[in-house]
Amino acid sequence: MAFDSPKAGETLVRVADLKVHFPIHAGLIRRQVGTVRAVDGVSFDVARGETLGLVGESGCGKSTTGRAVLRLVDATAGRIEMAGTDIASLGSEALRRMRPRMQMIFQDPHASLNPRMTVGSIVAEPLSEHGTLRGSARQRRVEELLDAVGLNPSFANRYPHEFSGGQRQRIGIARALALDPDFIVCDEPIAALDVSIQAQVVNLLEELQERLGLTYLFISHDLSMVRHIADRVAVMYLGKIVELADREALYGAPKHPYTQALLSAVPIPNPKVEATRRHIILKGDVPSPANPPSGCRFRTRCPIAEARCAAEEPAWRKLDDGRHVACHFAT
Amino acid sequence: MTDASLAAQGMTAHRSLWGDVWRQFRAHRGAMVGSAVFLFIVLGVTVGPYIHTVDPQYLNMRARNAGISWDHPFGTDNVGRDMLAQVMAGGRVSLAVGFAAMGVSIVIGALVGVLAGYIRRLDGPLMRLTDLFLALPILPLLLVILLLFRDTLRTLFGPEAGIFLLIVFVIGITSWMQTARIVRGEVLALKEREFVLAAKSIGTRGHRIITRHLLPNVLSPIMVSATIGIANAIITESALSFLGLGFPPDFPTWGRLLFDGKDFMTLTPERVIWPGLAISLTVLSVNFIGDGLRDALDPRIRGR
Incomplete structure (x- = not known):
């Protein structure tokens, strides 16, 4: 937003003691017999303009953390502050108004695009949902976004299945950028791509960060890619962060x-x-x-x-x- | 012009969705044959009576059980009524019942399926309701409904329109369960896909997620059950007529003609062949049209 001009070091996202528990139901009457503590007391800050890497092995709660930070999964306990507003307790309409400021890039570019919609309407969906632009202005914005992620704007009439994995991921990035967000959660955005394409997508993310002043939470299990893109790195194990440090310190002397x-x-x-x-x-x-x-x-x-x-x-x-x-x- | 420049043109030219759908539909040979046959049947039952102007109820005792002739191209029945005129008159009713009942059953089925699949709280109650309807013995239920409401509706809308509404409603209300189950299953699988999560992260409201992301993707199974539904509705209507619960006896439908003709099968087999053929051709052509539509509406198959 225009009025809070970016200051280096200013905290944009603050997560305090975040817990996400999933109940386990079993038996004839579906009684709750236990809880999966997917995320169990996670705290971190993300400063404006930085990239926080979140690494860990499969099933340690990385993706759930990322989804809970955007309230795509409801948090069981804890605070999630986005530019000073606690979104963990917001009502649905107030949360909807916060949505444009925080977006997500998904892991699987084959599953994250609706196969029945054209690329143009996929990228335009956030614009029409929040009613910011209409008609030809919206179409111009879609073309601008496709251009910004390195796709030919005339592809807007095509369907997702006509594109390769890397191109589809670019479409996903264009959709995430449509509403000018401050904060983007990248949920393993390169894990499903060929190695040769991974570098392209990561470089695109870095370039967009520089140009638009984006803040990333970069979730990945690829340690060398996180070293390349992140400023600070958090390591998760079984629902908890075990270490959080500057990139050089963490990789130099864990x-x-x-x-x-x-x-x-x-x-x-x-x-x-x-x-x-x-x-x-x-x-x-x-x-x-x-x-x-x-x-x-x-x-x-x-x-x-x-x-x-x-x-x-x-x-x-x-x-x-x-x-x-x-x-x-x-x- | 070279291939490359043609391809470049195709890339920039604006492609409308329905233009693409129509192009793909036309490329589906079965669908085109089905459309032609179906159009022929529809024209036959709507325009036909103006060409073959014989009253289907006119009794001609001198020409009983007549074979095929210029006067009676489909022959006559045991009281000398013209079969062609009866098949055409019956087709109007059968087609109308088939489509209207299919519409009712698809709307209820899709609605119940989407709500049960999408809203977790409604899943249990709605699916138990579906099980309840599946477990109900249909014929006794139909008997009760028809007995209870036939006279009220007759006085309200007249004998024919009243019974038409009642039959459409009764068939629709007893045939939506399969659709609801299929749609629920598809929606359950779809709503875990990342594009639905992406829509949520954008802030798309629930009803838009359903209409924009879920419904278009469950179109194929809905289309399949719709084509099967038309056939089932026509056949159920025949069964009802046979039990004396459908339209009045002097009011021909394809099912009624079949059942009236079955006793004379050895004497005049054409009395069952013609309405039977009409039902089969309608069901078959509608199935092919549905098949073609399903392919045409799927962008992954389109353009292949």
């Missing part, structure tokens, strides 16, 4: 044992280094989010776990260099 293990799994494109490097191989599987371990959630697989880890949940601490870690032994 403090949490899970981050260390995760980063050691990224191959280094140098056979000599790769052969002698220490790999941390975690044992066992991720515990079920319906029945997480006591104390520290990572203790069942942690190479340095002690008795204390089972009894006491590690606090979310701020270290001297400004990073946050949830581990008793990190210094």
Whole structure:
């Protein structure tokens, strides 16, 4: 919006103690027998104009966090502040008015576009829903958006199935940009694309960020891509953030044992280094989010776990260099 | 002109949705044959009586059970009524009942299916209602409805219009369940797709999500059940007429003609062949039209 001019470092999104629990129903009368703690107490800030990377393995709650931040999934508890407004408790009409400021780019470009709508009407949908533009002005805006994401504006009459994965993802980006949002959640936007196309899409996202002053929450399991695009990185494990730090600090000297293990799994494109490097191989599987371990959630697989880890949940601490870690032994 | 310049032209030229649909529909050979046959039947029952101007109720005892002749191209029945005139008059009623009842059943079925699939709270009650209707013994139900309302509607709308409304309503209300189940299943699968989530993240309201994103994508199964529904409605109407619950005995419909003719099958087989052929051709051609429409309305198949 025009009146809050972008200031570097100003917090745009603040998430505090976000929890998303899904009930498990079973039996004849569908009684609730448990809860899946998909997201269980997540807190982070995103400053205006920055990119916060959110990494973690499959099923750790990354996507649910991203969806809850946009209220596409209702939060069980916690606050989600978007430019000072708590959207976790907004009514549906007030929430609808907030929607133009926050958008999402989806993972699967084949599922995120309605196969029965032309590209033009897909990109125009946000414009017509919020009634900002009509008639030829809207058509001009659609052409402008398609041009901005590197697509030929004359493609507006075509259907999504006529495009490749990378082009479809660009259509999805054009739709997300239509209402001039401040904040975009990118939910694994490159995971379904060929490696050769991934770089194009990431570069497009970076270029758009620079030009339009966008703020991203970039969800991914691709650690090297996150290193490329993110300013700060949060690492999630089983519904909780275990470490949040500046990109260089996190990749240079990870403090949490899970981050260390995760980063050691990224191959280094140098056979000599790769052969002698220490790999941390975690044992066992991720515990079920319906029945997480006591104390520290990572203790069942942690190479340095002690008795204390089972009894006491590690606090979310701020270290001297400004990073946050949830581990008793990190210094 | 080279292929490349033609392709470039096609890219920039404005393509209207219905233009594309019509082009694809015309490319579907079965649909075009079906349309031609169906158009012929419709013209036959609407314009036909003005060409073959014989009163279908005129009794000619001298020409009983007559074969095919110039005077009676389809022959006559056991009281000398002209079969062609009866088939044409019966077709009007049968087609009208078929389409109107199909419309009622599709609207109810699609509505129940979409609401049950989209609104979680309504899913249980609406689907149990569907099960209830499926479990009801249809014929006793029809008997009760017809007995209760026939006379009221007759006095309100006249004998023919009253019974027409009643039959359309009764067939519609007892044949929507399959459509509702199919549509609900499709909607349940569709609403988890990311494009519906994308629409929510834009702030699209619920009814727009249904009309813009869900309904167009469940069009294919609705179309299929609609074509089957027409056939079922025509056949159910025949069964009702046979039980004496449908139209009055002197009021021909295709089903009525079939049942009246079945006792004379060895003597004058054409009495069952002609209305039977008319029903079969209608159902078949409508099925082909539905098939073509379904393909034409799907952009993924269109243009292939």
